[in-house]
Amino acid sequence: MGLSISDEKFKGRVEEGINDDFMRGAVRSAQERLQTNRLAAANELGNWEEWRSLGEEIRQHVLNNLDYYLYQLSENVSKRGGHVFFAQTAEEASRYIKEVVQKKNAKKVIKSKSMVTEEIGMNEALMEAGSTVVESDLGEYILQVAGDHPSHIVAPALHKNKDQIRDVFRDRLGYTGTEKPEELAAFARKVLREEFLSAEIGITGCNFAIAESGSVGLVTNEGNADMVTTLPKTQIAVMGMERLVPTYEEFEVLVSLLTRSAVGQRLTSYITTVTGPKEAGEVDGPEEFHLVIVDNGRSDILGTEFQQVLQCIRCAACINVCPVYRNIGGHSYGSIYPGPIGAVLSPLLGGYDKYKELPYASSLCGACTEACPVKIPLHELLIKHRQVIAEKEKRSPVAERLLMKAFGVGASKPGLYGAGAKMASKVVRPFLKDDLIHKGPGPMKPWTDVRDFPAPNKEPFRDWFEKREKDRGQKK
């Protein structure tokens, strides 16, 4: 499927989201839980702002020296006997992985959670080639069984509650237990154990690759990535080209920022780094190791006004505080990357034709920017998108452009504004009822469809002030 998860228009998707009370209830409670935990974990450090600054600095340093660190990483992976493939596009990445799977004649692939493999549409490519692909992250597994898409980058099945999950397992897998999470998890664990043991190839994403050692760092709570990287004979790790750190020292800082921001934990249950195939004398690990480094539009973002979006460490803190996401859910964004980060990233990776509405799906409240552990100015990047859409690409509606031009002129000519302000009260008089406008004309309609609009002052404030000054002058 790739980046896009829907062919429906944005308005329709939003309407669907808003009308899904079930999903909205699940999102609300998840957001509140995740926000509370995140704040507790951040405040516990006592100097969170310093941590954020350090995180930002590390990410910017890597982005500004990306060529150097990518070279170092690939050299070190090769030295340890691994294969490195740079994929310029999603298709190239999927094709390479498919070739490896075909060469191994693998019938079954098991994978841990990875957004970039979603982005490149890897599962579909492998299934087309006749392999079975099994998701081993519990959330992803539920969605795979249900035939659904992720609605959140960390908790992909956040939009489903336990009753729905029980139904999915019952209808698709013959599950007969209750909706108790422990029981559901135990059932999935049993099924997945068989899959782990019979899979020939394991595929993981990569939270951060470590350039100095050629390692791939993986952060999970379920330990599934450890199974994926130790049991199958062939391992493939897929990473976005910006997801790396120079050394273990920076790895530690970013992992701390990630786990605290994503799930409010000091550390997750499993933090693993894997380095190449197993060497002589080692007992576990794969016999063959491939690292696929995916560009897919990222290098086009480097050096532009949007470069900061590449600082993202995919923690979803912005999603967990977003009031828009809260009300429309992840699927409304039409992209595997939802919420504020998705509204910035999706148009860059997938183009404005498909995603030009997303930068407007924000009240610019700044909650995302405040929550981001690596200080991406998300709401400012949304305004930058709007600038590109309105001024560079001229894709905004003509009526809006005319209105904004008129506004610009009116707001720079005091005489014009003064006359308008005086007239406003007369112009809207026919629409007034109890000093409120209940049904506004033209551009006001969307406002008054939802809420009343106040009547303009009978005299603008400035007229009152001037009169008062004059009166005072006379008194003196």
Add this chain to the structure above:
Amino acid sequence: MRVSLFITCLVDMFKADVGKAMVEVLERQGCEVDLPKGQICCGQPSYNSGYLEDTKPAMKQMMKAFENADYVVSPSGSCAYMFKEYPEIFAGDPVWEPKAKALAAKTYEFTQFLVDVLKVEDVGASLHAKATYHPSCHMTRLLGVKDAPMKLLKHVDGLEFVPLPNALSCCGFGGTFSVKMSEISEQMVDEKVEHVEETGADVLIGGDCGCLMNIGGRMTRKGKPIKIMHIAEVLNSRD
């Protein structure tokens, strides 16, 4: 102390009473208040919609209007913050960058000015009512004015204060967002109204007329009898 009002287009055209209250509070504190002519709008509606070039003339107009001011004080955290953005917008412009920096440096939101510059927390106000307070996003997160309003409200005689649940979540105004994405905005304002109702307050206080118009407009539409007051009106109240 000479204070120049940056009255904002919303107060000028729709909420003159807020402006009047602000003038009276400031004068009671011994300020000499003026209203520089030529000021119109900070340009935020069109700037936030992506029309940077179309907005620059409005911004320049504001810089000219306030050139001779000592302190620029606004009854809106959001509009005051827009002035703080000017230096970045005009960065590298030899004529306008210095003016933008000068304006940003002397601009304050109303409660921020009272608490941080005038060093006053008790303005002698009284309002016998049960009230809650909505901290607007731009004022709180972007301008960083978090405590000043609460410090001032604490000293209002007779005010029974009830904290607002999920206070920091956006009310759904967002300027043009409220009309461009009105369906989403509606859900957000409904949640805000729910929380205001939960407090059992008779008065909702805020520091930004945009948010108050949004929440208030939704409350009158739904027939909720909760009074909306800008914090300047509360601080000017003597009941």
